[in-house]
Amino acid sequence: MGQREVIDVEALLIRAYREKQVDRRYHADPRSERALSRLILLGYPSVGGGVGGERVDTSPFATKRIAIERELMGEIRFEAEPLMQVHDAVLALPDFFLEPLDGLDFAVWDHETAKAHGHTIEAAQFGGTFSIRAGEHAPRRVTRILPAPLLIRCARSAERPEPSPVVGRRGRAIYDHRKHVAGYETEWDTPLDVVVAERADYAVWQVCLDILALQFRVFLTTLDVQRPSAPVAPWLDTPDVLPIPFSPKKRTRGVLAAPSKLDSAENACA
Template sequence: MAQKETIDIEALLVRAYRQYQVDRATPEKILGLVVPMLPSESNYMIVARHLAYGTSIDTSPAGANILGRATDAAAVPEDLFAVHDAVLALDDYFIERARDVCMVWDRETAARADVEIWQQDGEWFARAKRWGAGEPEPPARRLQQVSTSVIVILNARAGIRPTVDDLEIVDQRPIYRGARKEPVGYEPVYLISPEMIAVQRAEYQVWHCALALLAAQISELDTLTVTGPAAPLSPWDEKVIHTPNPLDVQDNRTLGEERPIERN
């Protein structure tokens, strides 16, 4: 019996989608079939799936086209089709935004926390299932749906990890109070808003959770032993980066004297 290759899940996904393009070598793609979208999908999700799986315009004779696609599919190792099936079976996640902090939900975690997740008019919402006697019904909280399979495929195809920018302060904005002409203090101006970076971090953690689930589900394939993910769970630096601004010297204030705001 041939010895199995040990490979990290991230490297395996890159091999499947970047090297072999397994998502374009499925029977549906070979025969030129169009898989209909679910009617409940939002426009965003439809566009995302088109970006993930790609579209092509067939101008060649049908027989030659099918033969060419079948030849490409024959070159794909069988284990990679199992990987693709597992990726497509991944459940979607949901991001709940709260200013510059995000919470990531999946249906299993929500159920354990007694939180219901539902869709209404193309939008997703969450709300606690129970509340105290005499208390008003808690308000519905809006969620952002994240297609887990799309994130996994897009990053694997490009050979990258989800982007997470640094929290960088580029200037200080004066704060005025009342009729005073002199500022009472300064607040930081960020290159990229903390709210946007919080979403980036949440999407990265969705990607990392998906890799961990895949590694557990397909740990032993016919020719491969899958490990990982070796990628760090939280690769970002919690420190705030300060970019000096020449105007700070003229205003007799330096970024070094400002205390960065602590953020979760």
């Protein structure tokens, strides 16, 4: 047995989607055509092939269907191309759900994690909204994050998700009942809810890389796939830029202010 190639899981996805474009493979050889015909007879309609190739649909139903089709195709053709296995594993990743908490805090759930903590994630009867509930408590709104399109998009561009920094600036003045300035509103370069969503996307991207690396170590026998080198939370290394806290001027009536150090120095020089 030859020596296995050592590769970072992030670099492996870039090879698969940017260099080889496995999600846009053409099915022009006779064996593929026969496999697609048999899959159609089995009730799994083809979503690619022919002249146009195949593109990733961002809907969860389509991604799961493509994963099933590829798995069946591999069984029929008795072959398992490594990069196609990578694509299958990406499409089979579970959905994640973002729950905003206080401030910039947030939680990311999947169905298994929610179940382990006594929660259930439910979809609304109409529309694409989701909620999470703990027992008989009131449901909380969550937002679904689809990992497959996120990972494929980053791999195609060879870039990591980049959450926006937290930058606040002093906005309009706030007055009290005496029409004195009591403070200032903070204006954010990027709204805080957008920052939270971007950080959640990064967290899902990073944890999915770790999940894939552990899976690839099992069935990619020709590769030694390393866990991601990307940091878990890069925003912790970047301090927030916030405006200087407002402090109202103190009014003094009939009391002489003590001379400052600068005034004392000037008097001494005189």
